[in-house]
Amino acid sequence: MTESKGRQRIFSGIQPTGEPHLGNYLGAIRQWVQQQNAPAPHDALYSIVDYHALTIEMEPGSLDRFTLDLTASLLACGLDPERITLFRQSDVPEHTELGWIFSCVAAMGDLHRMTQFKDKADQNKDNVNVGLFAYPVLQSADILLYKANLVPVGDDQVQHLELARECARRFNRRFGETFPEPQPLLSTVPRLKGLDGSAKMSKSKGNTVSLSEAPEQIRAKLKVAVTDPARLRRNDPGHPEVCNVFTLHGCFTGPANPARVAAIEADCRSAALGCVDCKKELADRIVEQLGPIRDRQAAWRARPDDLRDLLEKGRRKAAEIARATMEEVRVRIGVRAPPNSR
Ligand code: TRP
Numbered sequence: 001m002t003e004s005k006g007r008q009r010i011f012s013g014i015q016p017t018g019e020p021h022l023g024n025y026l027g028a029i030r031q032w033v034q035q036q037n038a039p040a041p042h043d044a045l046y047s048i049v050d051y052h053a054l055t056i057e058m059e060p061g062s063l064d065r066f067t068l069d070l071t072a073s074l075l076a077c078g079l080d081p082e083r084i085t086l087f088r089q090s091d092v093p094e095h096t097e098l099g100w101i102f103s104c105v106a107a108m109g110d111l112h113r114m115t116q117f118k119d120k121a122d123q124n125k126d127n128v129n130v131g132l133f134a135y136p137v138l139q140s141a142d143i144l145l146y147k148a149n150l151v152p153v154g155d156d157q158v159q160h161l162e163l164a165r166e167c168a169r170r171f172n173r174r175f176g177e178t179f180p181e182p183q184p185l186l187s188t189v190p191r192l193k194g195l196d197g198s199a200k201m202s203k204s205k206g207n208t209v210s211l212s213e214a215p216e217q218i219r220a221k222l223k224v225a226v227t228d229p230a231r232l233r234r235n236d237p238g239h240p241e242v243c244n245v246f247t248l249h250g251c252f253t254g255p256a257n258p259a260r261v262a263a264i265e266a267d268c269r270s271a272a273l274g275c276v277d278c279k280k281e282l283a284d285r286i287v288e289q290l291g292p293i294r295d296r297q298a299a300w301r302a303r304p305d306d307l308r309d310l311l312e313k314g315r316r317k318a319a320e321i322a323r324a325t326m327e328e329v330r331v332r333i334g335v336r337a338p339p340n341s342r
Contacts, residue, residue, distance in 0.1 A: 010035065010044040010185070011148035013089065013139070015053045016066035019210040020073045022286075023201035026189045026251050027154045033078040035152065035185075045085040045146055045318060046074070051096060052089070052138060055131040056124065071307045072300035073211055076293045087314030089142065094322035098141035099134070101333060102167045105174070106137050110163055116156065140164035144171075144179045145322050152185040175332040189251060193244040197226030212294050215287045222283040227275045228268075238268035238275070245279055252285040 014020075014028060035041055048070050050063045067088055079086060089095050111117065114136055121128045131138075136159075143151055143164050151161055161184045168179035194200060194207030201208035209218050228243040230236070240246035246268065254261045264281075267273035300307060330336040 008042045008150050009146060009148045010042045010150045010152060011047070011143045011146050011182075012044075012152050013047045013049040013052065013142050014070065014074075016048050016050055016063060016070045017053050017056065017058070018066060018203050019212055020070060021201060021203055021208040021210045022248075023192055023208055025077065025211060026192060027187050028152065029074060029077045029079070031152050031185075031187055031189075032084075036080060036084050037078070041083065042150065045087070045148070045321075046079065047087055047089045047142060047318070048074075049089045049139075049142065052135060055129060055135055056120070057127050067311075068304055068307050069301060071311060072297050073293075075300050075307075075310075076211070076296035081310050081314060085314050085317045086310065087318045088311050091311065091315040092145075092318050092322050094145055094319075094326045095138065095141055097326060098145050098329065099138040101329060102141050102144075102171070103134055103137045105167055105170045106140070106163065107166075107170075110166060111136065114159055114163070116160070136160040136163045137167070140167040143182050144168055145325050146318070147180055147321075147325065148182050149180050150185045151182050152187065154187050154189075155191070158184055158186075171332075175334075178328065178332055190247055192247060192251075193226075195221055195225040195244070197229070197244065209286065209290070211290060212297055213290070214294075215291065218287050218290065219280075219283045222279045222286070223276075225279055227279070231275065234274045235271050237271050238273075240265045240268045243268070245275070245282055249278075249282055249285070252282065252289060 012028065012032065014024065020029065032044070032046060036044060048067050050067055053063060053066070071086070074086060075081075111133060117133055117135065120132055124132070139160050140163055143161075144167065151157075151164075153161065161182060165181040168181050172178055192201055194202065194205055195209070196205070196207040198205065198207060203210065209221055213221075222245075225245055227245050228238045228240075230242075231238045238246075246264065249261055249264055253264070264273060264278060268278065327336075331338050
C-alpha cells in the first residue's frame with residue numbers, strides 16, 4: 001500500500017484487555033466503522049496493541065486469545081479488512097524498534113506530566129513498570145511508523161497525541177524532516193460515565209455493558225443504572241444534561257430518531273417521563289443494536305483459523321509500510337549508511 005498523494009492516513013489502536021464494552025464501542029469502534037463507510041474514506045490502519053496491554057498484569061497466555069476475541073468483535077461491529085488494515089501490533093516488530101528510538105528522543109519531563117500514567121500507577125501500585133511510564137512513547141511509534149496524519153481517539157488520549165507530535169518535531173529537528181505531526185480526530189461522543197455513576201466505564205468495575213452481553217443482562221444492568229442524582233421521586237423534574245442515561249439515548253436513539261431524543265429531553269424536564277420507563281426504552285435500543293453484533297461476534301469466534309488468516313493479511317499490509325519507514329529512519333539516525341553510498 002503506497003501513500004497516494006494528498007490522501008490522509010488514519011491510525012488508531014485498541015488494547016486487547018478483555019471483552020470490548022459500550023465505552024470502547026461508542027468512543028472508538030463505531031467511529032472507525034463510520035469513517036470506513038464514508039463516501040471518501042481515508043486510508044486507515046487499526047491495530048490491536050497487545051504490547052501496550054502488557055503494561056498491566058494479566059493471566060499469562062491470555063493475550064493471544066484476547067487478540068483473537070477482539071478481532072472477532074471488530075469484524076462483528078463492521079470493520080472490513082478489505083477496506084482498512086487490521087493487524088496485531090506484536091506482528092510488526094518495527095513498532096518496538098521505533099519505540100526505542102523515540103525513547104531516545106522524548107523528554108522525561110513530558111512523560112512525567114502524563115495524567116494516564118499517574119492514574120494507572122496509582123491503580124497498580126505493586127506493578128509500576130517502565131513500560132507503563134514509556135507507554136506514550138510506544139504509542140507515538142505506532143502512529144508515526146505509518147506517518148499517519150489523523151488519529152481518532154477520545155479526549156483522554158489528547159495528551160498522548162501531543163507527545164507523538166513532540167516526538168515528530170524533535171526527531172525532525174535532530175535528524176531531518178521525516179515525520180508529519182499527527183492530529184487527533186476527536187470523538188463526537190460526549191464523555192460517558194459508568195452505569196454506576198462513576199467517572200468512567202470500565203470492565204473491571206462492572207459498570208458497563210459488554211458487546212457479548214445477553215439481552216436479559218443488558219436489561220438488568222440498565223434497570224439499576226444511575227440517572228440524575230437530584231431526581232429522587234418520580235415527579236421531580238429531571239436534568240438530562242447531567243444524566244448518563246440521557247447521554248446514552250443520544251448515542252443509541254439519536255442517530256435514527258433525533259426527534260425522539262428531543263422529546264425525551266422535554267419529558268424528563270417536565271417529569272412526564274420517569275427514569276424507569278426511560279431506562280427501559282434505552283435498554284430496548286441497546287438490545288436491538290447490540291444483538292446482531294453479538295451474533296456475528298459468536299460466529300467469528302467459532303472460526304479462529306479465519307481470524308488468524310485475516311490478521312496475517314493485515315500484518316503483510318502494515319509490514320510493508322513499517323519496513324520502508326524503518327529503512328529511512330535507520331539512515332536518518334545514522335546507524336546505516338545511505339543506500340547509494342553502500
Ligand atoms: N492508548 C490508547 C488507548 O488506551 C491505545 C493506543 C495505543 C492507541 N496505540 C495507539 C490509540 C495509537 C491511538 C493511536 O485507548
